[in-house]
Amino acid sequence: MKILIRKKNFITKVIRKTTFISIVIMMIFVLVASNEITHNQLGRTAQPLNVCLTTDSLACKDTSKEITLKPFIPDPKLNEQQRFLSVISQKLPTIPQPGTYEYTLLRTYGAVFVNQDVGIKLPQKDIFANEQETQQFQATLTMGHVDNTNDCYLQKSAADALNKARIQEHIPLKSGYGSGDCTRTFNTNLRFWHKYANNQILTKVQQGKEIKILGLVAPPGTSQHLWGLAIDLRVGTKEQRKALNQNGWFQTVENDVPHWTYVGLPEENLPLFGFNKQVIRGITYWITPL
Known part of the structure; x- marks a missing residue:
């Protein structure tokens, strides 16, 4: 008799526990469904967390609703060169030594390394040795089409920003149509050289x-x-320049008039990141402080 009572009590406990678990599962399902949370949304929420856990380049803010990424802001107490280097050191594994060929290239073309857009991918060095290295890097990029062109592509954030500027103002490519104005292959770069x-x-x-x-x-x-972060354009008016600047595009290579670089920062923030403003023959360039 006692054995039967114990079995009955055990079965009752199992039923209660199973019922409790079922209720909990049902509540979770209802909450998820009522908030229209999808698997993809959960994945997107987890992705910034993975970035926070695997890199020191961005500070993370955790709220009850979402995880947001804060851009790296240089210490304003540092001088211009120190501010610039503090930013690009978050992107480049190794900063070239002054006086080297790599440093010369970084000084001329390194403006893109301040870009804080998490959608932008930057190379791990400023020289590709050959077409194979170039293709390996470009294969990792998320590309976007420049509207009203045949085959002009840039990294998607850069293309989106350029398309917004071109909605504001008519801004033609330098050639008027060609992919050579946009993302180039190593061999195209070599041919231009x-x-x-x-x-x-x-x-x-x-x-x-x-x-x-x-x-x-x-x-x-x-x-x-x-x-995938530069394009050659035909720009001749203040309105065109303003539209490009408002969308993160600037002239950063001194004397290369048609060349525009996607920096992705508001113009008022460029001095904070160490850039020097230089007006040469009526054209405003934002030059790195190296």
């Missing part, structure tokens, strides 16, 4: 004896166009 320069000039650039050529054409494997 040979159009304006040669191996002897490249040697002088590597030795630090020639830098003016960098405002005309980028040496092989070094162009911002390889990273």
Whole structure:
């Protein structure tokens, strides 16, 4: 008799526990359904957390509703060069030493490394050795189409920002149509170099004896166009420049008039990130402080 009572009590406990678990599961299902939370949404919420856990480049803020990423803001007490280097050190594994070829290239083309857009991907170095390295990097990019062009593509955030500017104002590509104005292959970069320069000039650039050529054409494997963050445009009015600046696009390569770089920052914030404003022949350039 006692054994039967114990069995009955055990069965009752099991039923109660199973019922409790079922109720909890049902409540969770109802809550999820009522808030229209999907699997993809949960995945997107988890993604920023993974970024926070795996990198020190961005500070994270955890709220009861969502996890947001804060951009890296340099210490305003630092000088211009220190502020710029503190930002790009969050992006580049190694900062080149002053006087090196890599440092010269970083000074000329390194503006993109301040970009705080989490959708932008930056290279781990400022020189690609060949077409294979270039293709390997470009294969990892999320690309976007530049509206009203045949085959002009940029990294998606850059393309979206450019498309917004071109809605505000008519801003044609330099060539009017060509993909060469946008993201380029290593071989295209090489072809442009040979159009304006040669191996002897490249040697002088590597030795630090020639830098003016960098405002005309980028040496092989070094162009911002390889990273999907630059475009050549025909810009001639203040309204066009204003539209581009309002959407994060600036001229950052001194004397390269058609060349525009996607920095992704408001113009008023550029000095905070160390940029120097220089007006040359009526054109405003934002130059790195290196």
